[in-house]
Amino acid sequence: MNPAQWRRRALWLSGLTIAYNLIEGLVSMAFGWTDDSIALFGFGADSFIEVASALLVLWKLLDHGSLERERKATRGIGQLFLFLAAGIAGGAIPQLIARRHPPTSMPGLVISALSLAFMAYLWRAKLRAAQAMDSATLHADATCSLACIQLSGVLFTGSLVFLLIPALWWIDAAAALGLAFLIGREGFQMLRAARSVGFTGGCGCPP
Numbered sequence: 001m002n003p004a005q006w007r008r009r010a011l012w013l014s015g016l017t018i019a020y021n022l023i024e025g026l027v028s029m030a031f032g033w034t035d036d037s038i039a040l041f042g043f044g045a046d047s048f049i050e051v052a053s054a055l056l057v058l059w060k061l062l063d064h065g066s067l068e069r070e071r072k073a074t075r076g077i078g079q080l081f082l083f084l085a086a087g088i089a090g091g092a093i094p095q096l097i098a099r100r101h102p103p104t105s106m107p108g109l110v111i112s113a114l115s116l117a118f119m120a121y122l123w124r125a126k127l128r129a130a131q132a133m134d135s136a137t138l139h140a141d142a143t144c145s146l147a148c149i150q151l152s153g154v155l156f157t158g159s160l161v162f163l164l165i166p167a168l169w170w171i172d173a174a175a176a177l178g179l180a181f182l183i184g185r186e187g188f189q190m191l192r193a194a195r196s197v198g199f200t201g202g203c204g205c206p207p
Helices: 003-034 038-061 067-098 106-133 136-164 171-195
Strands: none
Touching: 003 038, 003 106, 003 136, 038 067, 038 106, 038 136, 067 136, 067 171, 106 136, 136 171
């Protein structure tokens, strides 16, 4: 595809991300609220982080040639990563302290399984677009989708393990804390790259 076609594809992927995550976020937060599930409610909140990241991509694509806009968008997504890491840790720590798990795991299993399948497609498609357009913003957005996949995996595994072995109530909260650390580190790396005087806007993707 030529550059104009890749730009249209990136715009389409951003629109698809916004539409899917709005629905996923509202459904997850509704089930999390009714089932008293911090994990599922937090997963829904993460969907809106994905929406914000996609909106930053759209804002950047409106002025594709601007390095400063690329820098600001990359920095914004890095800040979203830090916010997400803090939110994950803020949900997991009270769960560990209270020694509790949501009373039902079936909604978490279904929602996380759907998210794993759909977000895996978005992640791969965004990576290809980031490489083709050599865009740090698109690569950061793809990384945000990867974080959503990892969160889905944590939610799915935690729900399944608790369904099979209720004594392991702590496993998803402990995994979430580890994930929060990794996401926070990725966010700091994005911020450092965006603030560097040598920032070129390139994604650094392998050919």
